[in-house]
Amino acid sequence: MSSAYPIIWAMKHAPCTDVYEQSVLIQMADAADEDGCNAYLSKETIAKRIAGDISPETVRRKWRSLERRGLIRPDTSPPPPRYLKIPANRRTKRWELCIPYSWWSDAQREQVQRSREDRGLEPLTPESRPDLSEAPLRAPRADKGLERPHRRKKSSPPESPDRGHSQCPQGEDPGATHSAPQGPLTVPPRGHSQWPNPPGDSPEVPSSPPAPPATDGTGGHTGPGGPAGREDDGSANDHNAQDAREALLERAQGLVDDAVRRWGSGHRAPGARDRQRLSERVADELVAGGEETVILEELTRDLGSARSAVRVVLGARTATPGWGRPVDPRPDPDRYVPQGPLPVWCGLCDERTRLVTAMVAGSERLWRCARCHPQAVDPAAAGDGIEPGSTDPALLEQMLASLAGAGQAPRPSGGGLSPAAKDAKDAAEAVRRKKRAGSPA
Known part of the structure; x- marks a missing residue:
């Protein structure tokens, strides 16, 4: 339902950059509700209503410019019944005019809020309708303030009084033969030359012959203003890329x-x-x-x-390049989690992934826990790369300290360490005692 508020805002207060933007915005405001919603005129209709040389593609470009600066945005509110009556194949995009919250007076804003409440919409807020920035300044012309170049006027040759209206130069044809004419010689008057064509039909001869076209050094001809195709190919490519x-x-x-x-x-x-x-x-x-x-x-x-x-x-979900491809470049946190039923956790490995740090070929690597991983590999069958019993004593002390802390703070289920975890703890303590006994005093 049309209202005067959007029209007044579009005519007097909207930060438009040119008259075409303002004309498009006024036509959209004429079809919008009093809060700026449900403006769904087609670009062909807007171009037809604007008196001037404007095409539907120009309207489309102005839509993009207005949307880029926040003056309009796609309307996400529920469509009104009058919009749903239009056949689905003829419905156009609905726009919302982003009239700032601070533009209305208190009485006008109250009226607009009541109208939105009657339509089941949320009230407007300063966050949903923020103030708009000023229109960007147009770039000045490069020749602004410069004097117009003085162009030389074309000078016409003075007419000879004894030549009359003859438009052809008088001269001898170098290829003509001189022979005496037959019959009496008649001399025409000097006022008008008698040519086969009437003076009005004679072709106009320029005062000076045209200069031959210059070449650009590559065999191509250049015009009077410079090389042919002077327009930069780069600018055309820039327009296409834009x-x-x-x-x-x-x-x-x-x-x-x-x-x-x-x-x-x-x-x-x-x-x-x-x-x-x-x-x-x-x-x-x-x-x-x-x-x-x-x-x-x-x-x-x-x-x-x-x-x-x-x-x-807008956070980490779309921050990593490649997030929209079928093969996600981000590491999958669940790729190490074993599938299927899991045995009782031993307490020495990571409870979620059932991985443990092992010494393989002199370096630490993640290894499937032999005690509680369902797809564990037997260390004896894995080859000589694994060195059992070569755990760093400092790392062993940290493991025992963490196990002792886990024993002091039992899990919420009511149980402390599982029997398998206690056995593993005893085995670790035995290894530690054995290492201490074998070390020199």
Whole structure:
């Protein structure tokens, strides 16, 4: 339902960079609700309503510019009934005009909040509608303040009074033969030369012959202003790269919006700045070979218990390059966890992975615990690389201290060390006593 608030804001207070942005924003405000939501005019309709030379593609570019600076954003509120009456194949994208919270007066804001409450929407807040920055200044022209160059006017040759209106130079043809004419000689008057064509139909002859085209040293001709094709190929490539980047960013923003819709009402939608940061990360992943299904899964998984979905997806989840590829470059913390039923934990290895540090070929390596790992390898069958009984005494002291601490603080289940753990402790103490007995005094 249209209201005057969005139109007044778009006409007088919105930080637009040019008249085309303002015209597009006014047309969107004319179709929006009083809080700026549900502006869903198509780019063809907006281009038709604006009186001027503007195309639907120009409207699309202005949409991207307005969205990039936070003046508009995709509307994630529930669509109104009037929008649902439109056939699905003819529905256009819904936009939300980000009118700042501080722009309304108290009475106007109260009216807008009541309208949103009637539609089942949350009230506006300064966080959901922050103040907007000023429009960026346009770059000045390079020739601003310079005098216009003086161009030489074309000088026409003075007309000879005895030549009349003749447009052809009088001269002898070098290839003509001089022979006496047959019959009486008649001399035409000098005022008008008698040529086969009338004076009005005679072709215009320039005052000076045109200069031959210059060459650029490679066989190509150059024009009067410089080499042919003077426009920089690099600038054209830059424009193409910028268009490709904008198309990729628009595709990434569509994925982000789809993910935000799947978050549910329990999570706050990202602001304009966070949405732009997340869209740039998604665009980088798409360039690096990421797949849309993987990216969408990463942006929506395991968010039910999160306090802030925006903080989760902008944190470590999307910080590592390659997070959107099918093969995740991040280390899997569960790859060392054994599968299937587990025996009773011995108490000497890691309880979760059932790995222990062993001396293999003179260096420490992680090894499957022979006491409680379901896929343990027999040290005797592993070869001579494992050196049993070569544990460092200092490391052995640390292990005994940790075991003693575990015995003093029993687990919540009510039991201290398991029988297997006690046997292992006794065996470790026996090894320590044996080493001390064998060492010189």
